[in-house]
Amino acid sequence: RAKRDGGGVARRFDPVLFAKAEQRRLAEQDLMRGLEAGEFEVHYQPIVDLDNGGITVGVEALVRWRHPEKGLVPPALFLDLAEQLGQVPRLGGWVLEEACRQALAWQDRHPGFEMNVNLSASQLTNPKLIDEVREVLERTGLPPQDLVLELTESVALTDLVESARVLSQLKELGVRIALDDFGTGFSSLSHLSTLPVDVVKIDRSFVQAMPETGGASVAEAVLHIARTFNLSPVAEGVEDAGQAERLKDLGAGRAQGYHFARPMPAIGVTELLDKQSAEVKLEL
Ligand code: C2E
Ligand code: MG
Ligand code: MG
Ligand code: MG
Numbered sequence: 554r555a556k557r558d559g560g561g562v563a564r565r566f567d568p569v570l571f572a573k574a575e576q577r578r579l580a581e582q583d584l585m586r587g588l589e590a591g592e593f594e595v596h597y598q599p600i601v602d603l604d605n606g607g608i609t610v611g612v613e614a615l616v617r618w619r620h621p622e623k624g625l626v627p628p629a630l631f632l633d634l635a636e637q638l639g640q641v642p643r644l645g646g647w648v649l650e651e652a653c654r655q656a657l658a659w660q661d662r663h664p665g666f667e668m669n670v671n672l673s674a675s676q677l678t679n680p681k682l683i684d685e686v687r688e689v690l691e692r693t694g695l696p697p698q699d700l701v702l703e704l705t706e707s708v709a710l711t712d713l714v715e716s717a718r719v720l721s722q723l724k725e726l727g728v729r730i731a732l733d734d735f736g737t738g739f740s741s742l743s744h745l746s747t748l749p750v751d752v753v754k755i756d757r758s759f760v761q762a763m764p765e766t767g768g769a770s771v772a773e774a775v776l777h778i779a780r781t782f783n784l785s786p787v788a789e790g791v792e793d794a795g796q797a798e799r800l801k802d803l804g805a806g807r808a809q810g811y812h813f814a815r816p817m818p819a820i821g822v823t824e825l826l827d828k829q830s831a832e833v834k835l836e837l
Pocket of ligand 4: 734756757789
């Protein structure tokens, strides 16, 4: 048939394109099915206080897909598709509520325990976001100051003026804002004076590029910037004791990474906190 149309290349059956389109259709179907079936879970990665013996002071909520055949699927493998299907506001809303409930449960024995939740661009531009966050805080009873909403620079950058407006409204609710993967975006510095931000998360690429001994590093420069703008720094992706020690000496304050703990289901954090309290009691 394609031939009779004049041999137009675009019309000829292309098995590779066809296979790709088919794969994509199946992936979409699978994701919609997974959302319908409630196959998503929130895992939590501890955030530690470097100045206080490395105790866990909060966690970051990280979504995962418990796929019936593929097992635990990381967000890098489904978030883009979910975004294209317009499902991230819904999935993100569920993560937010789940995380706030869990934070309140931990606060029972650990007052002030903090919850960090990631927001995507489509959530930030969703006009319902402010009401949604307010309602989740009301429903769960989590003190707003213990919720930190994380945004990447690229998210905040899409429309700087609009982002600043939405972030101000969020801050009026009492929640705090973190700039995630800080330093990896464009013209990061100008954002710090435009956006109402409280926390900067130093991207793990800078943490991992720190020299073993002495020498200046981007991580150190970012920490200077954080201090200048009165922002609380959190170092991401700390993978070994040397990095932890250097960051502590540089005054990073807080850190997160495989060296301390990997993301884990809620029960793992509960056990970690129980163990931590038992150790504190022994020291007293
Ligand atoms: P992120 O917000 O920068 O989260 C940190 C990522 O680094 C997590 O990957 C975490 O598992 C990983 N990580 C933590 N410590 C280390 C370390 O020491 N070394 C290395 N190599 N990696 C470490 P994960 O869970 O795969 O999440 C990837 C990204 O997906 C997140 O990056 C975030 O941007 C996004 N994401 C995750 N959950 C959500 C969510 O609920 N909503 C939205 N909108 N985005 C999410
Ligand atoms: Mg994050
Ligand atoms: Mg990050
Ligand atoms: Mg990161």
